[in-house]
Amino acid sequence: MTGTTAHRVAYAEVGVGTELPTRTFPVNRATLVRYAGASLDFNPIHWNERFAVDVGLPNVIAHGMFTMAQAIRVVTDWVGDPGAVLEYGVRFTKPVVVPDVPAGPEGLEAVVAAEIEVGGRVAVKLDDELRTVRVDLTAVHAEQKVLGLARAVVRLA
Amino acid sequence: MPLDQSFVGRSYPPTEPYEVGREKIREFAQAIGDDNPVYTDPAAARALGYPDVIAPPTFVFLVSYRAAFEVVSDPKLGLDYSRVVHSDQKFAYVRPLRAGDRLTVTSTIESVKSLKGNDMLTVRGELHDETGALVATAHTKLVARSADEDAPAGEGER
Numbered sequence: 001m002t003g004t005t006a007h008r009v010a011y012a013e014v015g016v017g018t019e020l021p022t023r024t025f026p027v028n029r030a031t032l033v034r035y036a037g038a039s040l041d042f043n044p045i046h047w048n049e050r051f052a053v054d055v056g057l058p059n060v061i062a063h064g065m066f067t068m069a070q071a072i073r074v075v076t077d078w079v080g081d082p083g084a085v086l087e088y089g090v091r092f093t094k095p096v097v098v099p100d101v102p103a104g105p106e107g108l109e110a111v112v113a114a115e116i117e118v119g120g121r122v123a124v125k126l127d128d129e130l131r132t133v134r135v136d137l138t139a140v141h142a143e144q145k146v147l148g149l150a151r152a153v154v155r156l157a
Numbered sequence: 158m159p160l161d162q163s164f165v166g167r168s169y170p171p172t173e174p175y176e177v178g179r180e181k182i183r184e185f186a187q188a189i190g191d192d193n194p195v196y197t198d199p200a201a202a203r204a205l206g207y208p209d210v211i212a213p214p215t216f217v218f219l220v221s222y223r224a225a226f227e228v229v230s231d232p233k234l235g236l237d238y239s240r241v242v243h244s245d246q247k248f249a250y251v252r253p254l255r256a257g258d259r260l261t262v263t264s265t266i267e268s269v270k271s272l273k274g275n276d277m278l279t280v281r282g283e284l285h286d287e288t289g290a291l292v293a294t295a296h297t298k299l300v301a302r303s304a305d306e307d308a309p310a311g312e313g314e315r
Contacts, residue, residue: 025190038181038188039219064243069189069215076214081205082195082253085214089247089296149245 009079011131011156020078020120020135025070027062027098028113035066049100061095067116067146068092071139074120075152086132087153096141116141123151131156159271160235160278169228171261174287175220179256182212189213202255211253218246220254221282221295224262228280229299236276237301244277245298251291259287267296274303 032046041063044051052060068090076082101113116139123136137150179199186196194201195211202210229236254260267279282295 031188031190035188038185041222065215065218065246066189068246069191069213072214073189073191076191076193082193082214083205083207083211083250085250085253087247087249088214089245091245092243 008081008157011125011128011133014122014125014133014156016122016125018122020074020122022117022119023070023074023077025073025116025118026112026114027066027096027116028108028111029060029098029100030109030111032060032062032066032098035063039063039065041065057095057097059097059099062098062114062116064092064095067096067139070116071118071137071147071150072152074118074137075135075154078120079154079156084155085152086155088151090137090139090150091148092146093148094141094144094146096146114141116146120152126153160269160276161233162269164234164266165269166266168263168265169224171263171285172224174259174261177212177216177220177254177256177258177260179210181219182210182216182256185216185219186213189215199256207253207255209256211255214248214250214253216254217248217250217284217293217295218297220260220284221262221297224264224282225280225295225297225299228264228266229278234278236278236299240301240303241299242302243297244300245279245296247296249294251293254284254292258292260284260292276301 036042036046046063049060072088096114098114101111103111118139120135120137122133124134126132126134132153132155135152135154139147183197195205199209230238262282262284265281267281270277277300279298284293286292
């Protein structure tokens with residue numbers, strides 16, 4: 001993305017309500033296969049449509065932990081140093097449904113089967129000495145919130 | 158059948174160490190599409206004061222979930238695993254995980270509740286490094302939804 005030291009965010013420069021840059025993360029079946037392999041979560045609801053439908057889901061769904069990983073990128077890209085995240089929590093409220101979309105000329109990996117739009121804002125300045133803030137995140141897919149209570153405590157410069 | 162309340166507070170012995178590898182971190186960062194060099198380039202990590210590449214925040218789950226799985230699949234607990242969805246996840250970090258860490262996980266059942274036929278269970282996993290220092294804590298809440306309800310509303314995994 002960017003050099004990690006290039007854009008330290010100073011505690012003094014943010015206030016309650018400061019918005020973090022919004023990001024949209026595309027997802028397709030190839031993304032889920034890759035995430036399954038990396039995370040070792042091979043639950044078939046994340047790659048087999050027949051299985052997913054049989055257990056009552058509308059289609060294959062993204063790993064909740066994948067969505068959680070995407071959402072915090074809004075924070076880590078903002079602060080540069082991912083180690084500045086001291087706490088991070090979410091509730092999984094709705095699944096991100098990922099249909100099988102036919103490939104265009106760019107191939108299967110370029111297909112946008114679903115999108116997760118993530119925004120964040122500084123909700124509380126927690127501690128002036130430790131320079132910590134609480135960032136509240138929103139993650140929306142198909143006009144529904146897919147994460148609830150998505151919050152991170154972050155140490156700023 | 159409601160879950161056995163006597164399980165609250167129960168701790169399980171530490172797992173065998175999980176060794177965090179540079180290439181595993183790289184794989185994970187690629188899988189979430191994150192090209193922050195601090196995950197892949199030791200020099201970039203050192204520039205931020207870390208001895209080696211660090212792992213993305215949610216990498217902790219990769220280390221903690223197996224221990225949590227063993228806890229919740231204890232037949233004496235009585236959780237119907239076929240109905241379980243992952244409902245909430247929280248992490249607290251003392252420092253980021255990094256390549257070379259050898260981490261053990263100690264799991265404790267934090268809470269057990271049964272409400273309207275849904276069984277809810279929170280497992281805390283504490284990750285300690287080879288010196289015994291606490292590195293991170295994972296709180297994993299699982300819900301086994303009542304059998305007469307429709308499709309899972311949560312993400313439906315595990």
